[in-house]
Amino acid sequence: MPKPLLEIDRLGVDFDLPGGAVTAVKDVSFRIHAGETLALVGESGSGKSVSSTAAMGLLPELARTHGAIRFEGEDLLAATPKRLRRLRGNDIAMIFQEPMTSLNPLHRIGRQIGEVLERHRGLKGRAARARVRELLERVGIPEPERRIDSYPYELSGGQRQRVMIAMALACEPKLLIADEPTTALDVTVQAQILALLKDLQRRDGMAILFITHDLGIVRHFADRVCVMRQGELVEHGETAALFAAPRHAYTRMLIDAEPRGRKAPVTADAPLLLEARDVRVRFSLNKRLFRPSTYFEAVRGIDLSIRRGQTVGIVGESGSGKSTLGRALLRLLDSRGDIRFDDTALDGLNASAMRPLRSRIQVVFQDPFGSLSPRLTVGEIVGEGLKVHALELSARERDARVQEALREVALDPAMRRRYPHEFSGGQRQRIAIARALVLKPEFLLLDEPTSALDRSVQATVIELLRDLQARHGLTYLFISHDLAVVRALADTVLVMKQGEVVEQGDTETLFETPREAYTRELMRAAFLEEAAA
């Protein structure tokens, strides 16, 4: 057996925090050989990012490490800072999860890539520029000669991640550590980035340590897999073997957590609850006093009807207008076109005429961390709507309703005295759902309610939503970029692109036989058929 390129040997990482030491990684060992792709899989807090950051020697000062990280036989934990700097960006390079913020906003991208070449190869001036242009071309940035002088804010998320990759590849590293490199990107962009990495790997023979929570990517991308949980390595093996016969219960749970199941259809004579004709939303790009403003049309004439008890899924990539449409339907944004809810025409209602209807229509947003006020207790957050819409309730009755709502979402009612920061992402999303349910609404707008959650948590939230719908006959408008989740929840699906509906239809038909090229492309990217090929 050849010598491994990177060998992590009984690595442990503890953080010295004011409240005592916290163990982030415990006794983890694995190896990567040259040219191989190893996936490190786990949910948030499993220690997968800490392990890889340790390999770069970039842990914060509070961290205490033990064990060994050997790169080509040399122990990196014992190496001097100077030696580590020679390796970083040269032999070991890294790309990160956050393409939007990982580049310095004040420097041109050419300079940021050139910096690596200057540091490790001594390249400057014209020679450096030529090499940077070549790198930009290799990672598929259009018009590299022009883009080399762009600032990061002039590039999209996918392009910024390409720039990060160009920066990482500048010195032809032997090992690339990719920490959730596609998590923040749209599915079609994700597929392109993964294909690019595979292609570059094939050409340069570098090894990739790929950190992800997404098993779909792992299945198509990695040679071997390590599964981490709570700082420990619970299972590792060849990708195909591991997926075929996971030995550890946690791995099985992760694999089973892929959303599955289908929603039972409603009867064809179910009455219409929400109907919209030719909805249009436009934003003015610049307000001018005496000249006509220019507008950006985010939603361009969309028709939609939802029957009682139905779930309509809206899918699309960022900027497709799906969230804008959802907000317009609920009159949270100004729009044109007819919108009817039950028997009431919503368009033309002002804020106060709309208020009585608000208790029947509720919203759950994507970000379970930002959308709950940190200064209110869970009970106050959940009960707030009752203070507006159910004035007749006494404090005691209100409290009873809050407890009931928390029980509905499978949370302990005793939790209502605590504050949001004490809860995990999944629990917070349950709180947000309880807040919506407490008013006993008929209609819920779910705007990416599961996107910020780990897969296994996601599965339980989907289960909960389906269960609530069955019990209370709720009607959902479900907005998501995650096709697997939509498939598990929706009766019918609308595919949106640039403010228009590209295709719509019954969920099964649409997923089995998509008609439009764009829908097919979206599905191929989402289920990663391209990366497998």
Next chain:
Amino acid sequence: MLRYTLKRLLMAVPTLLIVITLSFFLMHLAPGGPFDGERQLPAEIEANLLATYHLDDPIWKQYLIYMGNLLQGDLGPSFKYKDFTVTELVAQGFPVSLELGFWAIGLALLIGLPLGIIAALKRNSTVDYLVMGTALAGVAIPNFVIAPLLALVFGVFLAWLPVGGWNDGAWPNLVLPVVALSIQQIAYIARMMRASMIEVLGSHFIRTARAKGLTETEVIRRHAIRPAMLPVVSYLGPAIAGIITGSVVIEQIFGIPGIGRYFVQAALNRDYTLVMGTVVFYGALIVLLNLIVDLIYSALDPQIRYDD
């Protein structure tokens, strides 16, 4: 850029108009007038004086006359310094105040920025606590307390520096007022730079810079300082305004013939035209400085381009 600058200058007109109008009426609300002294003037002389300066007209008429003159660039004569026009007094006092302010803001940046950077790099160490503790004291103690103390220690007890006077801006005369004026700003800038630097050091692009294998010095010098300075730059507008108003007190304490001292004395003497003259001048200056600060900001941050 040019269009933006012109637009901003145009927008300054209503701002100044409001400032001038408000101060004009507020000033006339204060009891007394320019010719009320310890010695009562004979009635006919006072009547003559009032008529000469239109002070016997109704207030709205006085306002219109003042605005009319102002449009022609005439700030009027001073009631107290009878041999000078207000324009002459401002022209005399401004270079002095400008020199004082220039050194004070320069000193504040020169000391405040490095202190803030060092405190951020040595976060939660003795150095950090020392710098931030001193800075807190600097923010808390008002300059009318610091200035006499400085004069007492360095001027009277140690006798190293003159306690007051201008002496055409000779450096020994400059030191104490400049230091007194800048202490508060040093403290503000150091605290702001520290906070902003800590935030930048925790950002993702600093992690990227480290992952490139740059040395810590390179990381800080090339990637951290400039973004960390952005909030300080936007604070410079208010800071300069603070130094200008601060100099009103400092000039009085150190007996410096700047525009600030005229301002205080004019207000006490009900020297209406001189008060208005300094208000107009200060107002215009602050508007202009804020514009300059915004232009500097756009030069530092490529995401901010004023092209409309």
